[in-house]
Amino acid sequence: MEQQKITKIYPPPAKTLEKGEIYENLSPRKHLKSRPYVMINMVSSLDGKVSLGGKASGIGSPTDRLMMRELRSMADAVMVGAGTLRAERMDLGVTEPMAEARREKKLREQPLILLPTSTGDLPLDTNLIGLASKDRKNVVVLAGSKVQKNSREVLQRSATVIEAPSTEDGNVDIERTLELLMQEHDIGTLLVEGGPKLNHALITAGLVDELFLTLAPKLIGGYQGSNLNIIEGETLPQRAEEQTLELLSVHLVESELFLRYRFRDVGQSHL
């Protein structure tokens, strides 16, 4: 895939980047003690839509799709919500050169693929594509306690299934699940690729450190309630500083913007 010219425009000075360089310094800004450093990556239209006809594919450019893989290749694990995987076929892998670079660093070729589910309804065989069969063991279903035994058995045929810490009603307890991922599975950095409900749950629990937002230069539209935004759930409390993000960098490829934000004051209690 040929990559378009990338220009870093913030922080100044503006600089045209060499291929694949955009997020070379992606090491977490902080190493947290009790949970992974969590980054959300989403692509949105100018009118805030992250899906078109139920699917995210087609909003970002080829460069965005390459950047997505680059971000993945720098994380220990990639997490996607069950609803997002149900909505469309996804290739959650990295490119071969990225896998090679990981091997050189003595990392597993592919980051772990983490799929939290409270229902067990995960179309792994049809919708999780592009994985070599040897990589299937790196697909980890984080199953809430209410997932039925027979669903669990089906999932185990094509993935590793872990019982996730759960709430009283059997849903995945996302905060305790992140703690488990760090403590027992050595996940220091986690990239989350949506969907909007998973993003919202993580953000409202104060578990997100950074947001990578690609702003595609297009409009999608739709009536209220059709096509999704990057987060979905209760309106967030609007506190002056706490809900404000800090812009870390801006890159530009043609008219598409690659924005990186830090959540302020999040995770302080975990240091």
Next chain:
Amino acid sequence: MEQQKITKIYPPPAKTLEKGEIYENLSPRKHLKSRPYVMINMVSSLDGKVSLGGKASGIGSPTDRLMMRELRSMADAVMVGAGTLRAERMDLGVTEPMAEARREKKLREQPLILLPTSTGDLPLDTNLIGLASKDRKNVVVLAGSKVQKNSREVLQRSATVIEAPSTEDGNVDIERTLELLMQEHDIGTLLVEGGPKLNHALITAGLVDELFLTLAPKLIGGYQGSNLNIIEGETLPQRAEEQTLELLSVHLVESELFLRYRFRDVGQSHL
């Protein structure tokens, strides 16, 4: 109001701007023959929301509110949808120094305020605030043919009421209304400040030339269907180039981005 430091980061080189300079070159890129040059200005959160509890106020910073007035002061007229005016109290004016600058250029102090309505339900007295009574004559209601005579009479007490070209069912025909505004009222540049339905109607009719989008560094959330996006209506057809916008400039104030886009190939037939 003290203005924060504004940095232009695109096009490069990055440059810190003097007060009020951000959109000094706002003259329309093209003078159109049959309709005004149309610019939409909106402020959105990172998750694409333009309202919070039904209101737009509170999303942008004080700098955004000043930029909004600056954009207004450079247009011949400002248009706001009736639903937006019903939703909250709005001051659609400019600052005194901007009014002074307009007087020096032999322009009317305030751009015309244009309010298209198909129903006549416009709370002018309660929600259109901050206008001196001498400026009331510059408030122009563009009434669709189905607006009742008694509504029209009420509106005439506090505004100029014009019968807008209408569709067969009596709604405002926005394209012919823009043509009328140019031909009979000498409106060469029009700034539109929403709401989402008016924006959508204008965009789908191919009547918009530029989009000014302020991206506030915050997240708002809400369930599907709550809180609005910058456009609302049918999902737009996704044509490769036509629906793609071109990024013209990026300014930054703290972590708030001021983005300016051009609609590609729009208005060509009007040249």
